[in-house]
Amino acid sequence: MDFTGQYELQSQENVELFMKALGVPDDMIEKIKDLKSVTKIVQNGKDFIVAIQTGNQVLVNNFTLGHETHVETPAGEKVKAVMNLEGENKLVVNTKIITSVAEFNGDQLTNTITYGDIVYKRISKKIKDPDAEEDHL
Template identity: 85%
Template sequence: MDFSGQYELQSQENVELFMQALGIPDDLIEKIKDLKSVTKIVQNGDDFIIAIQTGSQVLVNNFTLGQETHVETPAGEKVKAIMNLEEGNKLVVNSKGITSVAEFNGDLLTNTITFGNVVYKRISKKIEESNSEEDCL
């Protein structure tokens, strides 16, 4: 399955609670909680570039399935992680107490992120194809 594309955030649940659990200051949460975000994914075999733009901030992570890499969290921390593909349509990562499952179903991307007992859910819809690495930078 090719996950490449551009996905626009449609809805999210528990965003404030999740950001508080990560230690993001309340004033920053207020500024960013209602901003729309767009996720751009470029896949080349087992190699991925994922760029998430929220407002003017862009978070870019590169990884190869099954290989340890360093990724940046939404809180700005660099952590070691291994991304895996499960059931053919789920990208799964566990790192530093956070589990993230990105599930692709048709033109929908559902990302469920669990930290402790807080579950943050984001649903995005595919808006256009993006197959070049330059589109993510």
Template identity: 45%
Template structure:
């Protein structure tokens, strides 16, 4: 199942708790809580490009399954990350202290971000 397409945020849980655990200020958390609502995935075989729209800022990351890549986070920080596919519909990215998983289910993308015991769950609908 290809990840190609744009996905709009429908709901999210525990975003603020994870951001606080990562040491972000309340001001930064408030600024980004409701941004990043639309993400676009372009998949070409094992190569991916993701673009997150954060209001006036768009962050694009490119990576290949099975290879270490550098990712830019919404905060502007750069981290090393490793991506793998689990089956045809689940993309897992591990980076410094965090794991992100995006799983396709029909026209939905269920995104989970995990840092220690805190997990953020975002549900996005394909548009």
């Protein structure tokens, strides 16, 4: 399965609790919790670039399936992580403190992020990439 695409956030659960647990300041949580968020995934074989844009802020992480890398959390902390493919449609990222499972089902992306006993869930819908048309002109 090719995971490449842009996914716009439709709903989220436990965002405030999760961000507070990560140490994101309250004023920052208030600013970002209701902002439009788009996740862009570019896959090239086993290599991935995942960019999450929330408002004017962009968080970009690069992965190679099965290899350890450093990723940046929403709080700006760099942590070691490994991404693996489970089945045909799940990308699982494990860090020392967080597990993130991104499950792709048709045009829906469900990302379940677990930190201790806090479960943060994001549901996004695949959107048309405006840049894709320009690339083919």
